[in-house]
Amino acid sequence: MNATTAPIPFFSGAQSVRRDWPRLEARIREVAASGQFTSGPVTAELEAAVAERTGARHAIAVANGTDALVILLRAAGIGPGDEVIVPAYTFFATASAVLHVGAEPVLVDVLPGSYAMDPERAEAAVTERTKAIMPVHLFSQMADMETLRELSDRRGLLLLEDSAEGIDMRAGGIHAGLWGSGGVLSFFPTKTLGSLGDAGMLLTNDDDIAGHARRLRCHGQDTDGEYLYHEIGYNSRCDELQSAFLLHRLERLSEEIERRSELAARYDRALAPLAPQVTTPWMAPAKTPSNQVYYVYLIECDRRDELVAFLDAHGVGTEAYYPRPLTEQPVLAPLDGARHPVPVAAAASRRALALPLYPDLADEQADRVCALLHAFYGDQS
Known part of the structure; x- marks a missing residue:
């Protein structure tokens, strides 16, 4: 088999891993030697690095991008009886995350080119039960966030972002996920910034949402008191090996x-x-x-x-x-x-x-x- 007949996979990062293996191996050995394998200092370093790169006040690492969406919705106060307007053309997790918190996704059409939520269709879908709109940034560009923020402000709605694909996307200097109350990043291996497995992150400039999200990612444990729980959360921690790999990829x-x-x-x-x-x-x-x-x-x-x-x-x-x-x-x-x-x-x-x-x-x-x-x-x- 030669270069003209060898298969071309839809995605492969094997060559990069082989090239960078000496540095990666050294970082992995450091994690192994530390004895701390989840939610430790390497993950904190990753959170700080992503916060600095995106301009977010808070970057909160979790197990995957879907968990980040669910936790963001709950931390923002979305729950049973609420409607969240989402685009009809997106990965299933956008809608399933809304269902996971007991709310109802309202599906609206998208715009050609960006494949992002059509602001006019979104406004037409607003009802007395609408609590938030959640556009998705797909493929290579962001949704029309200025128009959507004007809509959310005018109708008194939360603006959340499924910015799972949005690392380093910016509009008007504002990073994806930070136009409203918060957004998310996915580090699934195929993503622009991909891990060795699954990992995700919640981005927000809202202190209350950040505090709530940090509790929810660790079973609802109060961050001020060990083994103190006031609500049921999730086991959604980012492990240190993924964080080490992502820090290298971030460079x-x-x-x-x-x-x-x-x-x-x-x-x-x-x-x-x-x-x-x-x-x-x-x-x-x-x-x-x-x-x-x-x-x-x-x-x-x-x-x-x-x-x-x-x-x-x-x-x-x-x-x-x-x-x-x-x-x-x-x-x-x-x-x-x-x-x-x-x-x-x-x-x-x-x-x-x-x-x-x-x-x-x-x-x-x-x-x-x-x-x-x-x-x-x-x-x-």
Whole structure:
């Protein structure tokens, strides 16, 4: 097998780990020697580093990004009887986190380009039970946060952010997750800043939310009294090995984001001749536009499922983000919140496809992916 036939996975970080193993091994040995494996000094160091990078007053490490969402919602006071407006085009955890705290997700359509919550649709969905709106920042750019903050202020709603993919995304100098009461980060391995397994973080500038979140991540234990509990929380601690790995990755984050941008530009140039059968990523209008940070490179394309099969047959991994809107998920279908039309989300679910994009991807591999797309659609250059 040579470079022209070797499989191209949708994601791989193996090369980076091999390159950095001597430094990583030294850090892991330090953790092993310390005898403290969870919620220790390395995790505190990670929290401080992320807080400094994002500008958050509080960065609170937890076991994964979904836990971060659940804890954020509870810490912000969301519970039974409340409605939370969320986009219909997102990962299931956005809605399931709302259900976990006893509230109801109200699903609204998204905007083309950003795939983020449509502010007009969000406002139309506000009822007397609405407690919060929770936009999601997807793929490479933030939602229109200035417009959404104006909406939340005008209607007296909490503004929360599912910013799981949003590390280093900023609009008007404000980091994703910090436009309202709080947001989250996911460190799932494929993320822009990924761990060796699962980890997550809650970001907030609100002291009360931060204090509540810190209690909830440790079974509800009062931070001022050991083994003192006033509520039921979760066992959601970030372990020291993940924190050590993330601290190392954080040192390389800027160069890795730049590499992702280089690969995205390479895709842009090579795939432009395939329009209109292939639409490459574009920045959606916003009052305060964000920078682009490519978590994935998402195209919209004709005959999406046929293209997936063709690329798979040639050893190229892809991911359909997302093959159906949340309104079509069986567990959410009975909700009154699934009552709004979502034509943009429905169309994207049939056409959207993420191509391989990660720092270890070689230029030659990206070129081969593009050549296969040209072969599938017929070379139009």
